[in-house]
Amino acid sequence: MSKTLGTQHASYLQELQSIDFVLVDLTLYLDTHPQDAGAVAQFQQFQRRKMTVTSQYERLYGPLRQYGNSSTGETWAWSKGPWPWQI
Numbered sequence: 001m002s003k004t005l006g007t008q009h010a011s012y013l014q015e016l017q018s019i020d021f022v023l024v025d026l027t028l029y030l031d032t033h034p035q036d037a038g039a040v041a042q043f044q045q046f047q048r049r050k051m052t053v054t055s056q057y058e059r060l061y062g063p064l065r066q067y068g069n070s071s072t073g074e075t076w077a078w079s080k081g082p083w084p085w086q087i
Contacts, residue, residue, distance in 0.1 A: 012057045016064075019050045 026043045033039060056063060062081045 001077065008060060012053065012061070015053055016050065019046055022046050023050065024032065 023043065023046050026046065028038055030036065030043060032041055054064060
């Protein structure tokens with residue numbers, strides 16, 4: 001069974017991947033520069049953006065993962081979205 005992603009769906013996933021890349025990069029930088037207040041502020045900004053975009057995505061398309069901050073809602077919706085290899 002193949003599921004087709006809409007443009008908005010793919011756009012959300014691409015934005016989340018971009019945000020994750022920035023967060024990983026900033027984490028590596030902050031490991032060696034923990035006192036850089038500007039980098040800490042930037043990390044916090046992207047962390048908030050990730051929570052916002054994740055919340056918007058999950059409201060429209062369902063949970064991104066089966067653990068953590070994803071809400072299960074009234075039913076177990078993990079299997080309703082496309083699987084990673086279908087994207």
